[in-house]
Amino acid sequence: MNLVKKVRRMADAGAIVDLNQPCFLLFGDSRSGKTAMVKHLVRCIICKRLDEQTFDPCDGSCEACRQRPELSGLQGLQASLAAYGPDGKESIPIQFAVVDCTLIHTPEQLRDHLVSMSNESGGIRIFYFDEVHRLTKRGMDEMLLKAVEDKEAIWFFSTAKPDGLEDMFLNRLLKLGTEPPSEEEMACWLADRCNDWGIRAEPEAIMRVVEKSNRVVGTALHALAQASLDDDEGLTLDFVEEDWVVKLD
The missing domain is CATH 1.10.8 (Helicase, Ruva Protein; domain 3)
Known part of the structure; x- marks a missing residue:
């Protein structure tokens, strides 16, 4: 849970995510837990009563965890972390954008998503693109890669077909595989x-x-x-x- 620790410490310091933040590719068989992993990570990040030793979220009693991202999905979550600003304690918002790449059929649709994400300002931004390999055949991976380089955010991508992604895209991402648990x-x-x-x-x-x-x-x-x-x-x-x-x- 190093990423959870890093994001929460950035919020405590009043920092905003910079351009050098890593981007993650979750890969594995269909229904192997890629999206569940992202949802659990989000809950760990937003939990207001996180166990600082184990980095496990609370039992659902805090305001943030009551949103139940595991069941309701990520889109539309309202979350903030306690952070210290110049005027004392304040909240730095965490903004989520979730994109289902199976629903993107043209470069114009992808551009519309990216533009809307650019309109969000302030706080820590987390973008999640599911089934990202769907964009390669349509020649939209280069457009997405440019956005990754330009936008201040933490990026997550998931795919069941990592071999379908271009090398230039894969080389930009930290790869995390999923496998069946015991x-x-x-x-x-x-x-x-x-x-x-x-x-x-x-x-x-x-x-x-x-x-x-x-x-x-x-x-x-x-x-x-x-x-x-x-x-x-x-x-x-x-x-x-x-x-x-x-x-x-």
Whole structure:
């Protein structure tokens, strides 16, 4: 969690992200947890009661974590970090921009996104482009690379096809791969998510989700999202066996 530590310390110092900040590429199989990783990182950054030793976010009790970025997504989050300015303690806002590259079909659409992101000023900016390999075939990766060099922000990109990206783009990014967790790791992680999101969960049901999802994070999260709709029952073994249908890509 070095990035979490760095961003929070910058905010405490009243600093703004400069042009030399690293950019990150998350790569791995579809539904292997790339977007979940970004969402968890965002929550660690915005949490107002972060454990300063482990850098784990709180149990969802602070104002920022109650926005539940893991469930609601990143777009539209309102978050700020405590920072010290010239006039005493103030807040430095964190601004998010999330772009689904599957919905960008022309250079004009990408340019519109980049222009709107440029209109945001002040604070710490985090930009996230999902499925970024979709831009390469349309010749928009050079436009995006120029924006990365020009804009003061922390950039995240994710893809299931890193081989489809141009070398000049790959060489600019720090690469972080995702891989399936062990059964025990995933069961513990799902149990933590159930606790965070207030979902009743039977231990046997959690283990069955691990097995039935084949340890694919995105697939397992679908089970939790569906179980969260029933406050009384939550995640039960009957639900996992009878009601939750695993959709294969």
